[in-house]
Amino acid sequence: MPPPGKVPRKENLGLQCEWGSCSFVCSAMEEFCEHVTQHLQKYLHSSEEEEEEEDLLEEEFSCLWQECGFCSLDNSADLIRHVYFHCYHTKLKQWGLQALQSQADLSPCILDFHSRNIIPDIPDHFLCLWEHCESSFDNPEWFYRHVEAHSLCCEYKAVGKDNHMVLCGWKGCTCTFKDHCKLREHLRSHTQEKVVACPTCGGMFANNTKFLDHIRRQTSLDQQRFQCSHCSKRFATERLLRDHMRNHVNHYKCPLCDMTCPLPSSLRNHMRFRHSEDRPFKCDCCDYSCKNLIDLRKHLDTHSKEPAYRDTQSQGTNVMCVTNASQGATTSPCTFARNTSSSGPQGTPVFGTRNMKMATCGCSWFAMRV
DSSP, rough: OOOOOOOOOOOHHHHHHOBEEEEEEESSSHHHHHHHHHHHHHHHHHHHHHHHHHHHSOOEEEEEETTTEEESSOOOOHHHHHHHHHOOOOHHHHHHHHHHHHOOOOOOOOOOOOGGGGGOOOOOOOEOOOOTTOOSOOOOHHHHHHHHHHHHHHHOETTTEEEEEEOOBBBTTTOSSSHHHHHHHHHHHHHOOOEEETTTTEESSHHHHHHHHHHTTTGGGOOEEEEEEEOOOOSSSSSHHHHHGGGGOOEEEEEESSOOOOOOHHHHHHHIIIIIIOOOOEEESSSSSSSHHHHHHHHHHGGOOSSSSSOOTTHHHHHHEEEOOTTTTTOOOSOOOOOOOOOOOOOOOOGGGGGGGGGGOOBBBEEEOO
């Protein structure tokens, strides 16, 4: 029996090409990538001929993979990297299907099947930063195999009192490990390699445990037997409940005040805004400086008739933050909502009902839609 979270993998994969109406299926990644390369070569060759005939000012490179919709206006290299990632993603979805089939008690993912081939943007080559290497790849499959080869070829060295350690050779990293397997797992933190994907929604995960948690979180309420004593939220497994309950406990105390935080990153933010005098964001028009980009954008409005920062979601809804003091009062770092959402533009504060809470320092604030 494999340990928890480990699922034995079969080498016979069902790698199906989804380029256009192609129905090609094979079991080996080498054959699969070679087949997709032929699609790319044919597509790019026909694109060059059309460009010569029509004398296009701006050429488009569209991905023909089913349910994708990617289009590059820059160059064919972006499309090549993108399509090869589809190859890699197809393999991960097959690993996910095998993992799911090995868990008889789990139901399939219920999320949107049409998102299964939505993959991240790949703006640059995959670059190996192992010492004295710096090889680059367009195909993530070959890149990750290349990095794995570095980990397996790494020699054991003496480190301190231990005479049997392997060193990570990634640029700027000084980590050491007792065996090559641990080094291989560690290298995924540098390469952002994912090892499994959901065959239904396409979501990628760093290990099988996280993938199976993704499935278990979709369990119907009547099967979620583990309930949080703090907020009454229910979970399918005891481990998911334990992970959730850690959010209710603040383990990290500020050494300068009575503030406690749930995460080291939260404590760092608190120290920066409440106890640090460092103001790295400086105005080019005057001597003003501040602690974050949001405050700098607000200040820049004083130098121009046009606001330096506009709400990019102003169509339909305007958002303002109101404190429990008068509206003309200056907002303090903890009173103004510093939290941002990954769904908004970088540095854009996004407010909603989930932000309506009491700050841990005691200052209350709320979001108001007008």
